[in-house]
Amino acid sequence: MTEKSKKYKPFDAAEYLDDFDDLAAYLEIALENSSEDPTAVPRALGVIARSQNMSELARRVGMSRDGLYKALSADGNPTWSTILKVTTALGLRFELHSVA
Numbered sequence: 001m002t003e004k005s006k007k008y009k010p011f012d013a014a015e016y017l018d019d020f021d022d023l024a025a026y027l028e029i030a031l032e033n034s035s036e037d038p039t040a041v042p043r044a045l046g047v048i049a050r051s052q053n054m055s056e057l058a059r060r061v062g063m064s065r066d067g068l069y070k071a072l073s074a075d076g077n078p079t080w081s082t083i084l085k086v087t088t089a090l091g092l093r094f095e096l097h098s099v100a
Contacts, residue, residue, distance in 0.1 A: 014050035023048050024092060031094075039074070045086050046072030052090070060089035 017023055030044030049057050049072055058068040062085065071078040072086070087093060 012047075012050070014047045017048060017051040020091065023051070023090060027087070027092060041083065042072055042076055042078050043074060045078075045083065045090075046074075046076070048090060049086065057086070057089055061085045 013026065017026060026048060027041070027044050030040040033040040046069075049068065054068065055065050058065040061068060061082070063071070063082070068086075070076055071082055078086075084094075
């Protein structure tokens, strides 16, 4: 098999988020990047949601599965309320700490 004929599967970070610590670390990195990329947190939540049972997560958030996919997609524009509902349903929360 030549190098050109090899088929590679696209990388999906959702396949590597194995435990709660991975989820929290992934979201923390997205939060750190959000000052330069305001879509970082919603996109990260979309990846995290895909790593979980999306139907169950949507039920806990109070949205349809398709609605949750759309809100957390690359083109989505979720409200802050939706972001908080998703993080709470995942067992995560945002914390603020003084840096001064």
